[in-house]
Amino acid sequence: MAGFPQIEEIGTGSGAISNKVLYGLIQEQLEKITSSIGLKKYRARQLWHALYKDRFSSVDQITTLPDSVRAQLQAAGWVVGLPQIVQTFTSIDGTERYLIATSDGATVETVWMPNGDGAEPGDPTQESASPLDYRRATICVSSQVGCAVNCQFCLTAKLGIQRNLTAGEIAGQVAAVLNRQNVKVGRDRINLVFMGMGEPFLNYDNFMAAVRLLVEAVGIPESRMTVSTSGILPGIERFAQEAIRPKLALSLNAPNDEIRERIMPITRKWKIADLFAALRTIPMGPRQRFTFEYVLLGGVNDQLHHAAELAALVRGSRLPVTVNLIAWNPGPEIPYVMPAPEDVAAFQKHLIASGIQTYLRRPRGRDIYAACGQLKRTVA
Ligand code: SAH
Ligand code: SF4
Numbered sequence: 001m002a003g004f005p006q007i008e009e010i011g012t013g014s015g016a017i018s019n020k021v022l023y024g025l026i027q028e029q030l031e032k033i034t035s036s037i038g039l040k041k042y043r044a045r046q047l048w049h050a051l052y053k054d055r056f057s058s059v060d061q062i063t064t065l066p067d068s069v070r071a072q073l074q075a076a077g078w079v080v081g082l083p084q085i086v087q088t089f090t091s092i093d094g095t096e097r098y099l100i101a102t103s104d105g106a107t108v109e110t111v112w113m114p115n116g117d118g119a120e121p122g123d124p125t126q127e128s129a130s131p132l133d134y135r136r137a138t139i140c141v142s143s144q145v146g147c148a149v150n151c152q153f154c155l156t157a158k159l160g161i162q163r164n165l166t167a168g169e170i171a172g173q174v175a176a177v178l179n180r181q182n183v184k185v186g187r188d189r190i191n192l193v194f195m196g197m198g199e200p201f202l203n204y205d206n207f208m209a210a211v212r213l214l215v216e217a218v219g220i221p222e223s224r225m226t227v228s229t230s231g232i233l234p235g236i237e238r239f240a241q242e243a244i245r246p247k248l249a250l251s252l253n254a255p256n257d258e259i260r261e262r263i264m265p266i267t268r269k270w271k272i273a274d275l276f277a278a279l280r281t282i283p284m285g286p287r288q289r290f291t292f293e294y295v296l297l298g299g300v301n302d303q304l305h306h307a308a309e310l311a312a313l314v315r316g317s318r319l320p321v322t323v324n325l326i327a328w329n330p331g332p333e334i335p336y337v338m339p340a341p342e343d344v345a346a347f348q349k350h351l352i353a354s355g356i357q358t359y360l361r362r363p364r365g366r367d368i369y370a371a372c373g374q375l376k377r378t379v380a
Contacts, residue, residue, distance in 0.1 A: 021081030026167015052217035097366030111140040144198025155331035170210035194227040201235025236278040250292035255309035298337035311354035
């Protein structure tokens with residue numbers, strides 16, 4: 001596809017292909033490996049610590065294991081297999097967009113936003129003093145290579161779906177970025193948003209396994225994580241049954257099924273009312289809210305009568321909701337226009353006046369194509 005360098009062009013090669021990747025394995029799986037090469041059980045615990053707490057990227061670095069043990073692991077073909085940052089684009093606003101290569105040379109994009117994603121409840125307009133102040137840094141994580149959903153306004157959709165990411169590849173993006181930024185989990189506050197390339201609920205099992213790894217092994221609480229779905233009904237229904245569950249964002253993007261179907265053809269399958277019914281089955285704490293994301297497309301869904309219809313829809317749903325408005329970020333060959341700033345302001349004002357908590361997400365890293373829906377344009 002012209003203008004969209006594909007994985008072969010990145011030059012990571014395929015020499016690193018290995019199905020003996022340690023990163024992503026849980027304790028019991030590590031125990032099987034250590035016992036299969038004749039090691040004591042506690043070696044598995046050391047390995048687990050080295051992978052998820054120390055975040056070492058090669059077996060050589062795991063000096064908590066004696067040389068002989070490392071040699072045994074390597075002789076058996078095991079590699080850490082942490083995804084590698086192969087290219088970095090830095091925005092004037094401090095956002096960094098990474099091209100991250102997995103062990104088979106596929107690439108995905110991961111974004112580091114040092115001041116958060118600009119849509120956190122509490123202080124949506126607050127700028128931090130320094131771009132390197134990551135008290136509320138947010139990492140935007142990809143769940144698939146490409147995406148199958150085909151939203152008409154999204155650049156990632158142009159890629160189609162190439163493959164699912166494994167749990168280790170999803171969690172490993174986080175580890176790679178934490179390493180690059182020297183983040184100490186526990187000391188530094190980190191938020192995760194699963195809003196990069198792909199539809200997390202079309203890669204459900206790997207996605208949820210990654211969440212459990214990030215919570216239980218890496219140590220980031222699920223209350224600091226938000227997963228965004230375009231509205232995959234069976235995924236939402238399964239999500240409702242989970243014991244460990246990030247916050248949920250629904251990409252609503254329209255005030256009715258008719259407009260939603262035009263811009264998100266997946267709506268033909270699952271209607272807004274059905275999605276809301278599934279959301280109602282998710283247990284929520286007293287202060288918890290869903291996020292509805294709403295991408296404003298100039299002239300399509302950004303007029304005052306759309307705001308009125310959206311307000312009625314949201315209020316009528318009786319769901320606890322925060323609306324995140326996102327002014328559409330342009331991409332090549334995508335047939336929409338950005339909303340006029342006065343329309344955006346009027347839209348937000350109307351929702352707030354209707355009693356709906358509404359934030360306007362500031363675009364992050366638009367100059368480096370790191371903003372929402374711009375992922376997979378590898379040359380800025
Ligand atoms: N696939 C998931 C998560 C990734 S997309 C989902 O769709 O929810 C993350 C958010 O970016 C979604 O809310 C989507 O509606 C929004 N988005 C996609 N393309 C965009 C664009 N060009 N400009 C602004 N937001 C966009
Ligand atoms: Fe996929 Fe989300 Fe883009 Fe839709 S908006 S094509 S679901 S990544």
